[in-house]
Amino acid sequence: MEIQLWREILDPYSLAVNELITKFNHIIDEYKHAGAYSPIEQVTGRVKTISSILEKSQKKSIDLRNFEEMIDDIAGIRIICQFVEDIYKVVDIIKNRSDMTVTHEKNYIENAKKSGYRSYHMIVIYAVETLKGKKELQVEIQIRTLAMNFWSTIEHSLAYKYKQNMPEEIRERLSSAAEAILILDREMSVVRDEIMDAQNSFTIKANIVADILTNIQNLYKVANKQEVVRIQDDFFRIYQNGDQNELAEFSHNLDMISARYRAQSLR
Numbered sequence: 184m185e186i187q188l189w190r191e192i193l194d195p196y197s198l199a200v201n202e203l204i205t206k207f208n209h210i211i212d213e214y215k216h217a218g219a220y221s222p223i224e225q226v227t228g229r230v231k232t233i234s235s236i237l238e239k240s241q242k243k244s245i246d247l248r249n250f251e252e253m254i255d256d257i258a259g260i261r262i263i264c265q266f267v268e269d270i271y272k273v274v275d276i277i278k279n280r281s282d283m284t285v286t287h288e289k290n291y292i293e294n295a296k297k298s299g300y301r302s303y304h305m306i307v308i309y310a311v312e313t314l315k316g317k318k319e320l321q322v323e324i325q326i327r328t329l330a331m332n333f334w335s336t337i338e339h340s341l342a343y344k345y346k347q348n349m350p351e352e353i354r355e356r357l358s359s360a361a362e363a364i365l366i367l368d369r370e371m372s373v374v375r376d377e378i379m380d381a382q383n384s385f386t387i388k389a390n391i392v393a394d395i396l397t398n399i400q401n402l403y404k405v406a407n408k409q410e411v412v413r414i415q416d417d418f419f420r421i422y423q424n425g426d427q428n429e430l431a432e433f434s435h436n437l438d439m440i441s442a443r444y445r446a447q448s449l450r
């Protein structure tokens with residue numbers, strides 16, 4: 184097949200990957216703006232290379248005329264979570280979306296692969312709009328924790344290096360590293376609530392501070408300078424005390440002062 188033809192076939196997959204990365208990043212933003220903990224930590228994506236498609240087709244005896252149907256991970260999205268519990272939340276989010284339909288699921292977390300690989304895989308049908316019209320594509324979404332991702336990245340490069348001939352010693356080490364990763368994920372789950380509380384209050388505080396700073400900045404344009412300097416000093420004092428409730432109350436009062444100035448400027 185000519186390179187130009189490959190490009191035409193693979194272009195919509197690039198579009199799907201880009202759109203989905205944007206959409207999943209938007210979910211992270213929505214959680215952040217609501218001051219809530221996001222079950223998604225990071226999103227990446229890729230389109231399989233032509234050589235990798237050819238390699239997989241050969242390995243699985245796939246007729247190249249049917250490769251789009253037979254290879255379900257031409258477009259791949261990887262979602263990284265902090266905790267195992269988050270993975271199932273992301274699975275639910277994906278199942279409830281109206282812009283993709285789940286066709287297959289593989290839970291390699293409950294049923295780890297022989298290699299020790301753990302991850303949750305979903306194949307979804309996702310539609311993109313091209314100049315030739317709507318095209319429905321298969322996209323593989325891999326969802327895993329930071330720890331699982333660490334292991335699988337290392338295993339993937341070693342498996343690539345050794346192909347079928349991975350030395351037994353390395354295989355054993357990888358297997359015990361997979362055990363360690365499993366224990367690490369379990370430990371993390373135990374302290375999850377505490378970690379989430381800390382992260383939540385950090386995000387809420389950061390949002391309050393951002394609101395206060397925006398208000399003070401706007402007040403400089405309309406209010407008496409001395410009053411703004413006094414407000415700013417009050418803010419620094421409260422900020423240094425570190426009390427979140429006091430900061431929230433200060434932010435609320437500042438909102439009212441700003442509203443008063445806005446009303447005055449409209450008169």
Ligand code: 0O2
Nearest residue numbers: 231235239256289296298299300304334335336338339340
């Ligand atoms: P790449 O280079 O990541 O794209 P199946 O026919 O269902 O048994 P299939 O179609 O390969 O096998 O599906 P599966 O098992 O769900 O694996 C799909 C992808 O999961 C792989 O894509 C890998 O990305 C990842 N994966 C699966 N098993 C392992 C493993 O043991 N170690 C690591 N590191 N990753 C794994 P590709 O096309 O193999 O590779």
